[in-house]
Amino acid sequence: MTDIRLGIVGVGKIARDQHIPSIAKTDGISIVASASRHAFVEGLPQFRSLAEMLAADVEIDAVSLCTPPQVRHADALLALKAGKHVLLEKPPGATVSEIDPLIDAARSAGVSLFATWHSRFAPAVEPARAWAADAAIESVHVEWKEDVRHWHPGQDWIWEPGGLGVFDPGINALSIVTAILPRKMFLERSTLSFPANRAQPIAASLAFRDSEGIPVTAEFDWRQTGPQTWDVTILADKGRLTLSKGGSVLSIDGTVVSEEPDAEYAGIYRRFVDLVGSGRSDVDLSPLAHVADAFLLGRREIVEPFL
Helix, strand or coil: CCCEEEEEECCCHHHHHHHHHHHHCCCCEEEEEEECCCCCCCCCCEECCHHHHHHCCCCCCEEEECCCHHHHHHHHHHHHHCCCEEEECCCCCCCCCCHHHHHHHHHHHCCCEEECCHHHHCCCHHHHHHHHHCCCEEEEEEEEECEHHHHCCCCHHHHCCCCCCCHHHHHHHHHHHHHHCCCCEEEEEEEEEEECCCCCCCEEEEEEEECCCCEEEEEEECECCCCCEEEEEEEECCEEEEEECCCCEEEECCEEEEECCCCHHHHHHHHHHHHHHHCCCECCCHHHHHHHHHHHHEEEEEECCCC
């Protein structure tokens, strides 16, 4: 099979740190052009926008959209209508409702649409899902706390409407939980902490139940310095399962049983190559729907300004 010729749109920190090196290590796909307002990929044709890229004399089969979510819908629709396969960074959009038109456009054009959740490709997630599949689960708790200044230096878009605030990392935890639990869950309570000078929350406390009434709780915070915390803990009849380091380490009753290097973005590109090759799409909106519910049910509290 000839490599998928990919155009990458949005050459920011996440593209440079994760997408570009992962694509280079993935069989069946290669970057042939980039589009970005303020950056470029050395050695490739460069464009200021996706529209400019699509209008140019560069052969492209697919696009990877690494832009902020507020502008992703318009670019995705443009690419799909041009007959290009589309990979969406997480979250797939700024709203839940804007994704259905993209699904329709992909179907009409006969191309693949992939709404990625990179944390689902962490190495311990699938073993955790298999462990939970036949467990009598008693409770689930998530601690997802990190330093926004380290991971998003100078990125104001995350504090604007549609930027998600602390749910930018928190949605990664929700993508893992929705992947490993055997039953669907729904939100009961939400408390959101908004800095006095920001439009998006810096912390969140969530309480869910699954369809059989099992409690699922989550604590998200963007103010943690020092060691970062990305843990999911499941208590069940089989013992205590802990996913740590964002899903790269699996422990049972305190004993590490699986620990592998991070390969999340390589996983999403292998999946994308498979989807394109088989003519399928993969669009799961459940993590984004849970975030939308958190805003719908959220009890708002104002905290100190974030500078």
